[in-house]
Amino acid sequence: MPLSRDQVRHVALLARLGLEQGDEDFYAEQLSGILRHIDRLQELNTDAIPPTAQVVEVAATLREDVPRPCLTQEEALANAPAAVDGFFRVPSIQEEA
Amino acid sequence: MRAVGWEVVIGMEVHVQPTTRTKMFCGCAIAPLNAPPNSHTCPVCLGLPGVLPVINKAAVEACLKTAVALNCEIPRHTKFDRKNYMYPDLPKGYQISQYDLPMSHDGHLEVGERRVRIRRVHLEEDTGKLVHAGDRLHKAWESFVDLNRAGVPLMEIVSEPDIRSAEEARDYAVALRTLLRTVGASEADMEKGQLRAEPNISVRRTGTTELGVKTELKNINSFRNLYRAIDFEVKRQIEALESGHDVVQETRGWSDAEQRTFSQRTKEFAEDYRYFPEPDLPPLELDPAWIEELRRALPELPEARRVRLVSQYALPLHDASLIAAERELADLFEGAVRAGADAKPAANWIIGEVAPGGSVPTINQLADVVKLVTSGSITRDQGREVLAESIRSQRSAGELVAERGFAQVSDESELEAIVREVIATNAKAAADYQAGKKQALGALMADLKKKAPNANPKMANEILQKLLQ
Numbered sequence: 001m002p003l004s005r006d007q008v009r010h011v012a013l014l015a016r017l018g019l020e021q022g023d024e025d026f027y028a029e030q031l032s033g034i035l036r037h038i039d040r041l042q043e044l045n046t047d048a049i050p051p052t053a054q055v056v057e058v059a060a061t062l063r064e065d066v067p068r069p070c071l072t073q074e075e076a077l078a079n080a081p082a083a084v085d086g087f088f089r090v091p092s093i094q095e096e097a
Numbered sequence: 098m099r100a101v102g103w104e105v106v107i108g109m110e111v112h113v114q115p116t117t118r119t120k121m122f123c124g125c126a127i128a129p130l131n132a133p134p135n136s137h138t139c140p141v142c143l144g145l146p147g148v149l150p151v152i153n154k155a156a157v158e159a160c161l162k163t164a165v166a167l168n169c170e171i172p173r174h175t176k177f178d179r180k181n182y183m184y185p186d187l188p189k190g191y192q193i194s195q196y197d198l199p200m201s202h203d204g205h206l207e208v209g210e211r212r213v214r215i216r217r218v219h220l221e222e223d224t225g226k227l228v229h230a231g232d233r234l235h236k237a238w239e240s241f242v243d244l245n246r247a248g249v250p251l252m253e254i255v256s257e258p259d260i261r262s263a264e265e266a267r268d269y270a271v272a273l274r275t276l277l278r279t280v281g282a283s284e285a286d287m288e289k290g291q292l293r294a295e296p297n298i299s300v301r302r303t304g305t306t307e308l309g310v311k312t313e314l315k316n317i318n319s320f321r322n323l324y325r326a327i328d329f330e331v332k333r334q335i336e337a338l339e340s341g342h343d344v345v346q347e348t349r350g351w352s353d354a355e356q357r358t359f360s361q362r363t364k365e366f367a368e369d370y371r372y373f374p375e376p377d378l379p380p381l382e383l384d385p386a387w388i389e390e391l392r393r394a395l396p397e398l399p400e401a402r403r404v405r406l407v408s409q410y411a412l413p414l415h416d417a418s419l420i421a422a423e424r425e426l427a428d429l430f431e432g433a434v435r436a437g438a439d440a441k442p443a444a445n446w447i448i449g450e451v452a453p454g455g456s457v458p459t460i461n462q463l464a465d466v467v468k469l470v471t472s473g474s475i476t477r478d479q480g481r482e483v484l485a486e487s488i489r490s491q492r493s494a495g496e497l498v499a500e501r502g503f504a505q506v507s508d509e510s511e512l513e514a515i516v517r518e519v520i521a522t523n524a525k526a527a528a529d530y531q532a533g534k535k536q537a538l539g540a541l542m543a544d545l546k547k548k549a550p551n552a553n554p555k556m557a558n559e560i561l562q563k564l565l566q
Contacts, residue, residue, distance in 0.1 A: 014369055016183045053176055053374030059382040065117050065155035068124030068139075076135045076143060076244070086134040087228065087241035090185040 002032040100335050103300045106308060107266050107327065108258035109213075111273060112251050113283045114223070114291040115159030121222040121250035122150030122193065130289060134243035142248030144189035149377050152177075156220060156250035158391065159282040160200050161383070163252060164218045165392050166280045169204030173383055177220075177375040185242050186224040194221035194253075196372040200383075206256075206276065207400045208269045209418060214257040223249040252282070258297065258308065263327035267320050268422070270294045275399045275424050287319055294323050299344070300334045309334075310344040314358060316351050326351040330358050402427055410440040419448050425457055432460030438467035450481060462487045465494035473553055479503045507553040509560070515552055516560045519545045530565055538562070 005024040008031065012019050019027075073086050082089040119126055123141035141148045164171055178196035199219035206213050225247040227240050254273065260266050274285040274292060285292040294317055299309035314330060317323050334344050349358040397405070403421035406412050412420070420426050426447055433443045446467050451457060458466075462484065470480040475498055483497045490497075497503075506512060520527045523544055529537035538561065545557055 010369075014181070014183070014371070054376075054379050056379060058379050060152055060379045062154035062157060063124070063151040065119050065153055066124065067119050067126040070125045070137050070139050071143075073133060073135045076138045084241060086136075087243055088135070088185070090240050090242055092229070092238050092240055 003028045003035070100300075100331070102303055103335050104303050104305075105261055105263075105331050106258045106299050106301060106311075107260035107262075108297045108311075109254075109256045109260060109266060109269060110295040110297065110313075111254045111256075111270065112223075112293040112295070113163075113254060113273075113277060113285060115156050115163075115250050115252055115283050116281065117153055117155045117159065117250055119153055119155075120248040121153050121156055121220070123248060125248065127249060128245035132245055134241075135245065137245045138247070142188075143244060144187075150193065150375075152378065152381065153250060156252075157200070157381070159250075160218060160220050160252050161388055162280045162391050162395065163254070163277060163282045164201030164204065165388065166276050166282075166395060166398055167201075167204035167206055167215045167218060167254070169201035169215060169218055171201045171383060171388055172198065173385070174198060174380055175200050175383060176380040177378045178372045179375050180221075180370045180372055182370060184224075185240060186227050186247070188225070188244060188247060192222060192224065193375055193378070194372075195219035198380075206269070206272060208260075208265060208272045211259065211261075211265060213259045213269055216255045216257050218252055218254050221251050221253060223247065223251050258299075260296075263324045263331065266294075266296055266327050267324045270320060270323055271422055272399065275422060278424050279397075279399060280395055290318075293317070296323070296327055298327060298330050298334070300331060300338065309338075310346050312344065312346065312358075313348045314351055315348060315361065318353070322351060322353060325356065326358060329356070333358065399424070399427075406430070410434065410444075412440060412444050416444045416448060419452065420444060423452075426452060429457060429460060429463060433464040433467060436460055436464035438464040439471055442471050443467050446480075446484075450484060454485075456488050458484060458488045462494060469494060469498065473507050473555075474498070475503045476554075502551060506549060506551050507556055509556070512552060512557050512560050513564070515545065515549045516557060516564055519548060519561070520564065527565060 005028060008024045008028045009019065011031070012027075077083040077086070077088065080088050117127065120142055123139050125137050125139050125142055128137035141150060161171065175195065176198050177193050179191040180194045180196070181191040183190055199217045201219070202215075202217040204215035204218070206215060223246045225242055225244040227242055230239050230241065256269070260269055270287075270292070274287075277283040277285040277292070283291055287293075295313055295315055296317075297311045297313050299311035301307065301309045312330060312334070314326050317326050330349065337344055345360075348361045350361045351358055399421050403414075403417045406417035406421055406427070407414055420430050429451065430440075430443055430447055433447075434440050443463070446463060451463070466480045466484045466487070469475045469483070470477055475483065479498075479501075482501075483494050483503065486492070486497050487494050506515070519541055523541055526537045526540045530541070538558075541561060542554070542558060545552060545561070546554070549557075
């Protein structure tokens with residue numbers, strides 16, 4: 001089933017992507033193609049195979065709880081589009097409330 | 098509150114910062130509360146490209162100890178997942194958390210007479226801190242971001258909806274704090290944000306089994322406010338339902354200043370987290386031998402201690418429950434008994450004086466006062482004063498008693514001399530008493546107290562009556 005325009009708008013909102021006029025249909029078609037591909041993979045019978053989240057056969061290693069040097073405040077903020085008094089400055093995130 | 102005809106149903110989500118030196122997935126030191134903003138970050142917790150997270154062993158260990166102490170099942174395999182959402186306190190655009198294979202599940206915690214089932218305990222990372230500029234929150238025009246807390250380890254402890262009142266919710270949180278401190282998993286200081294309790298609350302008609310619509314409360318920073326926020330919210334929900342309105346499923350904040358909950362509608366951030374396995378972290382294998390080792394090394398847990406306080410010191414169950422609920426009080430009690438105080442009086446002093454007072458004396462301060470009062474050297478009221486003053490000034494009880502002249506005279510011959518003097522100066526009252534006017538004794542005792550304020554009143558009274566026979 002192809003994605004609806006509403007679903008495309010919802011996904012775009014979650015990813016904070018702006019859509020131009022007509023983009024919904026274009027992306028609906030593209031995203032539906034990806035979903036169709038996944039549906040084909042779903043046809044395989046995988047009952048006997050344990051689910052896996054990783055293709056690399058290693059287990060996670062644990063790190064000892066020993067501090068390492070941090071960046072300085074100046075370094076941390078060096079690439080920020082805007083900074084004030086040691087803080088990153090961002091547009092209000094409360095505007096739609 | 099107990100509303101007639103309604104049952105309150107509460108489940109708790111508690112976030113706890115385990116005691117570690119560094120963050121969850123990078124070697125940044127945990128920032129002190131007063132650290133300058135963005136002074137404890139690195140490319141990993143800033144979410145810069147090309148970096149990889151590495152799991153902090155101490156955080157895993159704290160989580161496993163907690164899970165074992167909460168009687169949870171711990172699987173062989175666990176993994177981390179990405180919880181995706183866009184928000185400026187989260188520089189990566191996702192939080193590393195655990196979704197379908199948490200570190201542990203299906204445990205329980207005894208809270209007073211109730212067993213609260215634990216659904217899961219898992220590990221995740223904290224977010225940064227936002228400061229909103231503007232006159233009020235909803236008119237803020239920009240926000241400031243401090244990422245010192247981004248990536249700090251958090252354990253999330255989720256209970257089943259087994260809690261039935263605001264009191265029980267508070268007792269649950271207190272019991273959890275005691276447990277976390279006992280096993281050394283966290284300092285669990287609520288005011289420092291190391292323990293954050295978020296109750297899910299709904300109400301239903303007594304006798305029904307279907308769950309009502311729930312609200313989730315946030316911004317609660319003390320046990321007292323946890324109680325108040327739930328109490329308020331329960332009343333609000335019942336009033337809404339009884340007047341024919343619906344309860345809306347939403348997140349509500351607690352306003353300490355206004356003593357009420359308020360809607361925090363964040364429509365835009367509707368729950369659509371698109372969890373998927375964290376590709377940067379391979380699954381974590383938990384060695385059963387490690388877990389066994391942690392289990393064996395656990396100290397005595399609060400529940401076991403409560404049982405032991407009853408059997409070892411013959412305390413009533415009620416006293417033992419109150420004392421074992423806080424590790425500090427239980428340590429104080431056992432220490433004072435070891436230092437020579439009698440068990441039951443020591444328990445009474447802790448429950449009656451120490452617990453409500455807030456400031457806790459040292460073991461010796463308490464033991465000295467309990468011994469002095471039990472032996473009759475000073476009165477109970479004087480004991481209270483000495484205890485409070487010794488906490489304040491850090492001076493010994495003996496020193497304070499001597500300085501204030503509190504030492505009660507309990508020596509029989511000394512008392513007899515005082516009593517004889519009282520009889521001599523109050524010959525008429527003494528004669529009246531001997532003639533059968535029993536209330537004359539009051540006048541004699543009053544004069545005795547004036548002449549010798551430190552006389553043991555019970556003994557003096559006995560001697561007086563004996564001499565007047």
